[in-house]
Amino acid sequence: MARxxxxxxxxxxxxxxxxxxVRVQSKTYDKKINKDVLRRKDYLVxxxxNLCKEGDIVRIxxxxxxxxxxxxxxxxxxVDKGQQFALYETLAKKKVAEEEKSLVNEFINRRNELETTINxxxxxxxxxxxxxxAKNSSETDRENLVKEINDIKQKYNIKSWPNVEPVLDLDISKASKDLSIIxxxxxxxxxxxxxxxSPEYNDKKVEILTQVSKKDIEDLKPNVQKNLLRKFILDPKNECPVSL
Known part of the structure; x- marks a missing residue:
C-alpha cells in the first residue's frame, strides 16, 4: 500500500x-456553506x-x-526557498558586521588622531x-633645558622656536564633534x-526607511529594517531620530 x-x-x-x-493546505467541501474552503494543518516532521529551512516547499x-x-x-x-532566505540573512549579517567594524575602526583612527594632536x-x-x-636659568640648568628643547624640536621637525610656519592644524572641532556623536x-x-x-515611532521609522531604501517598506523584514536604521543612526551627518 502506498504511503x-x-x-x-x-x-x-x-x-x-x-x-x-510543515503546514499542509488542502481544499475540502463544506456542506454547511455549500462551497470549497481551504483547510490548514501543521505536522511535526x-x-x-537538519536540511530544511523556513520557506522550503517539501514533500512529506x-x-x-x-x-x-x-x-x-x-x-x-x-523548492529550497528557505535555503536562499538563510543565505541572504547570513550575507546581510556579514555585511552589517563589516560595516560596523569599518565604523569602529574609523572611530578609533580618528580618536587616535585627536589624541596625537592633543599630545x-x-x-x-x-x-x-x-x-x-632657559633665558633666566643658570649655565648648568640651561644645558639640560636646551637638551629638552632640542628633543621636542626634533620630534616634530621644528627648525626654530618661536616658529612663523604652521606647526599644527587645530581645525579639529568637527572631527571631535563627530567622534562624540558616533x-x-x-x-x-x-x-x-x-x-x-515601537508602534509610537512608526511614522519616523517609515520616513527614514523611505529615505534609505528603494524597496517597499512592507517587503522589508524586521531584521533588514533594523540594519538600515542602524546604518542611518551611526552616520553623524544624520540627526538622531530619538533623544538620548
Whole structure:
C-alpha cells in the first residue's frame, strides 16, 4: 500500500532537533456553506539531516511513529526557498558586521588622531615654557633645558622656536564633534533601535526607511529594517531620530 504523502511549507525550523513544522493546505467541501474552503494543518516532521529551512516547499511521507506527534518525515525538498532566505540573512549579517567594524575602526583612527594632536599641543606648550625658562636659568640648568628643547624640536621637525610656519592644524572641532556623536550613538544603539521599532515611532521609522531604501517598506523584514536604521543612526551627518 502506498504511503501517505503531502506537499507543504516549512513554517518553523531549528526549535527542535531533527524536527520541522510543515503546514499542509488542502481544499475540502463544506456542506454547511455549500462551497470549497481551504483547510490548514501543521505536522511535526522528522528531518534527519537538519536540511530544511523556513520557506522550503517539501514533500512529506508517512512513517512509523517516532513520537506521539511525529509520524511524517521529509521525503523531498521541492523548492529550497528557505535555503536562499538563510543565505541572504547570513550575507546581510556579514555585511552589517563589516560595516560596523569599518565604523569602529574609523572611530578609533580618528580618536587616535585627536589624541596625537592633543599630545602635540601639550608638547608645544611645554616647549614654550622651557624656552622662556632657559633665558633666566643658570649655565648648568640651561644645558639640560636646551637638551629638552632640542628633543621636542626634533620630534616634530621644528627648525626654530618661536616658529612663523604652521606647526599644527587645530581645525579639529568637527572631527571631535563627530567622534562624540558616533561614540554616544554606538553606546545606545540597541535602545535607539528598540524605540524606533515601537508602534509610537512608526511614522519616523517609515520616513527614514523611505529615505534609505528603494524597496517597499512592507517587503522589508524586521531584521533588514533594523540594519538600515542602524546604518542611518551611526552616520553623524544624520540627526538622531530619538533623544538620548
Amino acid at each position: 501517505q504523502n503531502f506537499i507543504g511549507l516549512v513554517v518553523s525550523q531549528g526549535k527542535m532537533h531533527k524536527t520541522v513544522k 522528522h528531518d534527519e539531516g 511521507e508517512a512513517i512509523p511513529k517516532i513520537s506521539a506527534r511525529k509520524y511524517f518525515a521529509i521525503a523531498e525538498i521541492k 602635540k599641543v601639550e608638547d608645544l606648550k611645554i616647549l614654550d615654557r622651557i624656552v622662556n625658562k 561614540e554616544n550613538r554606538y553606546t545606545h544603539i540597541h535602545k535607539i533601535l528598540e524605540t524606533l521599532m
